[in-house]
Amino acid sequence: MKVMDKVIVVTGAGGGIGRELVLNLLAKGASVAAVDLNNEALEETVKAAGEKGTKVSTHVLNLTEREAVEALPEQVIAHHGKVDGIINNAGIIQPFIPVSDLDYDKIKLVMDINFYGTLYMVKSFLPHLQKRPVAHITNVSSMGGFVPVPGQSIYGASKAAVKLLTEGLHSELKDTNVKVTVVFPGGVSTNIMQNSNVERSRKPADENQKHQLLTAPExxxxxxxxxxxxxxxxxxxxxxxLLDKIYRLSPKRAAKIIAEKLKN
Structure with missing residues (x-):
């Protein structure tokens, strides 16, 4: 679906990839409903958009609150007149600790935001998207959604759930006007650790590792x-x-590569 003249909803739009998604969509001629828990961050996104900020509506929303998410489509349509697509980008990681040391409140929060937040968005917007001539759902999973990362097992489980949900939606909607895409980002230079209130428990990436990371605009x-x-x-x-290719050949080898990489 070409985004020119379309209205796209982006979650996690207050920074990182989410903010860059907003700016990229605006540059391609779309209007955007920017969703985030942080109002100040949303205002910074609008400011970064410059003159194109007039095509952005901002929506302060906690994705874990189902009724609030269910009310969002009508708010977007009231402002923009329609909605053509959603990009479920918002997500948090967990502290870098084993499942045995992770408390249930944190487990629930990660699942509520990453999986249930995505599910609430899909179910709330799908009836409206099905009325459009063309429409699109893009859900952001993670490399950790198909390759296990020690110390991020619950995060990985939440993103694996997003993966299967999205692939299931693709099959269910394959003969409709609604197209579905699942995204697996690898290493991206963002503030997800800070935004997830996670303390760094591993060595910072060296300059060579940082150079290999995608930037948020990329x-x-x-x-x-x-x-x-x-x-x-x-x-x-x-x-x-690379990991996708290795995982297809040997899931165990792919898991070993990640585990050994984290020890370095």
């Missing part, structure tokens, strides 16, 4: 391009493309 470009091409799955980054 990731946003790949995601929007995948949306416009109605891709089934989008692998954002050289690292995730």
């Amino acid at each position: 990731a946003a470009e790949i995601i929007v391009d995948g949306m416009e091409k109605d891709e089934y799955r989008v692998l954002a980054g050289k690292d995730v493309k």
Whole structure:
């Protein structure tokens, strides 16, 4: 679905990939409903959009509150007149600790935001998207959604749930006007640790590792391009493309590579 003249909802739009998604969509001629828990961050996104900020509506929303999410489509339509697509980008990680040491409140929060927040958005917007001539759902999973990352097992489980949900939606909607894409970002340079209130328990990435990370604008470009091409799955980054190939050949080897990488 080409995004020119379309209205796209972006969650997690207050920073990182989400903010860059908003800016990328605006540059391609779309209007955007920007959703985030942080109002100040949303205002910064609008400010970054400059003159194109007039095509952005902002919506302060906690994705874990189902009734609030269910009210969002009508708010978007009241402002923009329609809604053509959603990009479920919002997500948090967990502290870098084993499942045995992770408390249930944190487990629930990660699942509520990453999986249930995505599910609430899909179920709330789908009836409206099905009324459009063309429409699109893009859900952001993670490299950790198909390759296990020690210390991020619950995060990975939440993103694996997003993966299967999205692939199931694709099959259910394959003969309709609503196209569906699942995105697997690899390493991206964002503030997800800070935004997730996670303390760094591993060594910071060295300069060579940082150089290998995708920037948020690069990731946003790949995601929007995948949306416009109605891709089934989008692998954002050289690292995730390599691990995807290894995982297909030997899941155990892929898991071992990740585990050993984290020890270094």
